[in-house]
Amino acid sequence: MENFEIDRVDRSEVSILRLKGFLDAHTAPNFEQAIQNLIEESRYKIIISMTELNYISSAGLGVFMGFIEEIREKNGDIKLSNMTDKVYKVFDLLGFPALYQIFKEEAEAEQEYSKK
């Protein structure tokens, strides 16, 4: 079993989830629960930071899709940041750059939220 961890940081309206380890079909439910918790607390401005994410599978990618509509309806968003090249390749392959804003740093994503 590969490890997967989520650290959550709340900064005013924005919540940052820092993912660590392997996000696959087995660990995706944890990630899902983390986002579900944010939604229950009405925190819709979410940044997923992936500095230490080693691997993401299609099931992991699915988690983003599962919530994005609801979050965007509530004027929120999921923005992605700090991807390693390898993880970016997975997102890029599936065409995520056309659907999500992807940033190099968390700060840039935060700035993007504060613009509006």
Add this chain to the structure above:
Amino acid sequence: MKIQLSKKLIIPLLIILFILPFLYDLYRFYTDLDNLLIDYAAEAVNVLFALLYYFFLINTVSFNDRSIQENLKFFVYLLGILYLAVILAQIVLNPSYSSFDTPPLPETLASVIYSNLISAVAIFVMVPVVVILKNLIYYKRTRRTYFFMRGLILFSLVAIMSGLITRAPLTLNFDSSSSGIYFDISGSIVIILIVIISLRNSWITYLSRKEKVSYFFISIFIFWAVLYLYNFAFRYALPAHSIAIGVFVSIVWFFQVTYILFASIYLLFQLPTARIFDRKMDEVASLRNLNRVISSEFDFDKLVKLLTEMALRVIGAESIWLELYRPGTDNLYIASSQNLGDSELSNFGKDGRLELSKHVLSTRRPVLLNELTKNHPYAYIRDWKADIGCIIGAPLVSGDGEALGFLFATKKHSFGFFPDDLDMLESYAHQAVIALDNAKHLKESFERERMEEELRIAREVQQRLLPERTPEFSNIAIETLTITAYEVGGDYYDFISFPDNRLGLIIGDVSGKGTSAAFYMAEAKGIIQSLSKTFSQPKELLIRTNEILYDTLERKSFISMLMACVNPASQTLSFARAGHCPLLYYSIKEKTARLLQPGGIGVGLEKGEIFKDVLIEEKVKYKIGDVFVFYTDGLSEARNKEGIEYGEERLRELIQNNPEKSATELKDLIINSILAFLDGNSLSDDLTMLLLKM
């Protein structure tokens, strides 16, 4: 067995054995006969009478199955019968004996009758009394108990024999001068053995407190009654009739007195701890009960309900509740409770104040708060439940040290709990952990079984969906490779023959695994097959497929697809990539292999507008000898034990370095390369590859 057969004979025989010595006594009374031989014969008949009665008794009345209480009750009845018989006989017969003779001699005819009657009654009562005493002593038996009991029987017989020989009954009176028991060795040993055996009254320990109290007072009364009995009934009357019976009854009487005295003292000493003992017994019983229930009941809700019910009763708390963590969170909820109001249940943890639980968690030990003053750090709990005077709590800690929750019990008044209540609560907390574990394991094994079955179905579905054979098409060599992972990965490929001699190829990967992946795969195949009747351009086909699938796919599911269309007439391959792995293309002219990755997002990710904008259809003009490799991420992401991925680069180099190889040879090269790379590690995802050599 023999004795049982002659049971019907015993009663008349007993009567005969009673009458014979009686007649002899009468005869002796009138004739002053003093024949030792006949005396011994009469004694032998008397002993036979007692023995016969004993066998009759143990074969007709089942003593051993009786409980302590029944034995004691029986004893009291027997004592009552004895007193009644003696009193009646004394009133009617008014016996008198010459106490100067040993053995004493009856002075009147009525005394002879009295002696015989009382002897019979004494045998009738004392023989079962011996059995009762034996039952009480054997309540908890050791090898030594047997040893002492056998010793007692042996020396009793010796005492009877010596009594017969010296013609001196065991007089248990202190004023006896010459032939009293104190000068008789066997008699002394009997007394010592009786004292030792009388210490064995462990049945008293297991009586309830109520029984101990009432038995103690009854025992004092019984003790005096028995003590008085000897002088009142037996002293002269028995030896006058039979020395053997006299000695036997004397021993049994002494046995009774000693045993009752010791039991009475023992009862008294146990009174102060009786309440605690009662409670401990109750605890043990309830835990054993609980244990039994836990191993037979697998419904978790029922289990925790039972657990709180039992704990409430045994601890004597006014309310009790079991808090559990919701899996994977720090939130507690009440899994089961006794005597909590609806508002308390619904307000539990609402204000987020669970300091007490956190405190118990931090100590990992049961906590006792006997007084909750206003300024107590945990007095907040009264805001939730006002009538808490004192509270105890124990953590539920699993074998591997994980905190699962807490068990709390409260009383209305301060100082309501004792320190040993904590131990008890902790035991219940342990039981709760076992219950939780059992329920969890059971659920897991059900889940595992269900998953196995699902996976089997999924694999079957996948196998049926894949084309049975590779089509023959122009001069193009087509090779396919599918390796299904243990958990079906959702890979899929298909061929479409268009009417104008063009060949369509589709490769796809459904997100997720197992049955849902297999199900979506089937759906995608059907949709594409039917759309291909109307649309034949890869981009068009993918856009239409996305439109339909977006509506039916679960939001978090999607399918990456690559669709190609080969036209041998114009030697072109046009393809579009909906979020799928790139297409590997080896050009024989350029002598290089490269990855073609035109824009496109996965099917089912977006309803259509962006999908349409991003998707690019590319057209490759190929030469004979060019190679195309379609693959899924199961190939590029195949990981070895070190966690390194196979990657596209290895595939690309392999193809580029072996341009002269046939399609079959290339496929074998790829398989061998992957297997060598994996080095025994198994695939975690399906691996699919289509190879075209033009």
